[in-house]
Amino acid sequence: MTVLVLNCGSSSIKYQLIDPAGPARLAKGIVERIGEDDGVADHAAALRQVVAELERECGPLDELGLAAVGHRIVHGGDRFAEPTLVDDDVERAIEELAPLAPLHNPPGLTALRLARRELPDVPHVAVFDTAFHQTLPEVAYTYALDREVAARYGVRRYGFHGTSVSYVSREAARLLDRDPADTNLVVLHLGNGASATAVRGGRSVDTSMGLTPLEGLVMGTRSGDVDPGALFYLHREAGLSVDDLDRLVNRSSGLLGLAGANDLREVHRRARAGDAAAQLARELYCYRIRHYVGAYLAVLGRAHAIVFTAGVGENDSWVRSHALGGLRHLGVEVDHVRNSFTSSRAQVISPDDADVTVLVVPTDEELEIARQATGLVARA
Numbered sequence: 001m002t003v004l005v006l007n008c009g010s011s012s013i014k015y016q017l018i019d020p021a022g023p024a025r026l027a028k029g030i031v032e033r034i035g036e037d038d039g040v041a042d043h044a045a046a047l048r049q050v051v052a053e054l055e056r057e058c059g060p061l062d063e064l065g066l067a068a069v070g071h072r073i074v075h076g077g078d079r080f081a082e083p084t085l086v087d088d089d090v091e092r093a094i095e096e097l098a099p100l101a102p103l104h105n106p107p108g109l110t111a112l113r114l115a116r117r118e119l120p121d122v123p124h125v126a127v128f129d130t131a132f133h134q135t136l137p138e139v140a141y142t143y144a145l146d147r148e149v150a151a152r153y154g155v156r157r158y159g160f161h162g163t164s165v166s167y168v169s170r171e172a173a174r175l176l177d178r179d180p181a182d183t184n185l186v187v188l189h190l191g192n193g194a195s196a197t198a199v200r201g202g203r204s205v206d207t208s209m210g211l212t213p214l215e216g217l218v219m220g221t222r223s224g225d226v227d228p229g230a231l232f233y234l235h236r237e238a239g240l241s242v243d244d245l246d247r248l249v250n251r252s253s254g255l256l257g258l259a260g261a262n263d264l265r266e267v268h269r270r271a272r273a274g275d276a277a278a279q280l281a282r283e284l285y286c287y288r289i290r291h292y293v294g295a296y297l298a299v300l301g302r303a304h305a306i307v308f309t310a311g312v313g314e315n316d317s318w319v320r321s322h323a324l325g326g327l328r329h330l331g332v333e334v335d336h337v338r339n340s341f342t343s344s345r346a347q348v349i350s351p352d353d354a355d356v357t358v359l360v361v362p363t364d365e366e367l368e369i370a371r372q373a374t375g376l377v378a379r380a
Helices: 043-058 088-096 105-118 131-135 147-153 162-175 228-238 242-251 254-259 264-272 276-300 310-315 317-323 365-379
Strands: 003-008 013-019 024-031 068-073 124-128 184-190 194-200 203-207 305-309 357-360
Touching: 003 043, 003 105, 003 365, 013 043, 013 365, 024 043, 043 105, 068 105, 068 365, 088 105, 105 124, 124 162, 124 365, 131 162, 131 203, 162 184, 162 194, 162 305, 162 365, 184 276, 184 310, 194 276, 203 276, 228 242, 254 264, 254 276, 264 276, 276 317, 305 310, 310 317
Parallel strands: 003 068, 068 124, 184 305, 305 357
Antiparallel strands: 003 013, 013 024, 184 194, 194 203
16 A cells, blocks of 8 residues: 655655655655755656656655555645545636645645646545644634625634644544544644644634634744734835735744744854744743633633644754643643653653643654655545
């Protein structure tokens, strides 16, 4: 049941050849800097490079006995609530959803189309980052906008990082020795993009990202929550166009806008050297996480664990400690000795007697995509 997983970003393609039952990684790699001066020209050229590397390492793709090709697609709107076998109609639907994720859906679709041509006899499965959040209740996904306008243009909260949160939620329940259907979690996916999700009984009930991946936490280059009126003000007073504002909040804000660096490791270095802007940036980063943790503890009523995952969540002990600082009265506490260890495996970083367990769980989006793809193909 070998699966080829293609995880296509705006400037990269990550790939893995996986046996989901193992889970053995038969091959893996990444093509980066797509479209940049020192990189490959476009996603079509990048996918040809992926195929060449795989065939050099494993032999001809059509002789590998692939059970499926799993594709990460960022935005499925409200059309796709689960992994989906790809046909021409599904391709068209993904293309129609491109305005909701203009940096991610088009390259994902390009890779999907090229892979279908390269491997026409293998089932292709689209796994949508938004799908896990289709369980959001109406009160959580609805914006207080004019109902007709919102409905006409599909303006609502969709949420992202769902593939990661789905995997991590099940792993957290396993570590807690609990049935996922009887487990409440706050999952903090902290990377260059960052989100918080309230998970009740294995289902997303609230999440910080919205119509796009811009809303919510402070991120590497994205602002997170900001008063929409601030953008109208900048348009009127500073003469910024819609495109200017888009670049501002998506590419020039967040840690980069606050501290001049979007990598938290560099922000920490500058903060330790006495840079006041960097000190504020990392404090604000953690404050916003704490803000959402408190809100989601209220949403859930009872949480069994708070889970850190992704690059920052798995590796930055300072962020974990400061993001949850001052929450002891809510049963949330970090054991500083346990928190100081960095491990490639899941670990508990709260005291044994804490009311709410704090976990670090490495995410594995590619394995989750492979499992969802094989599960769908087996049922089809």
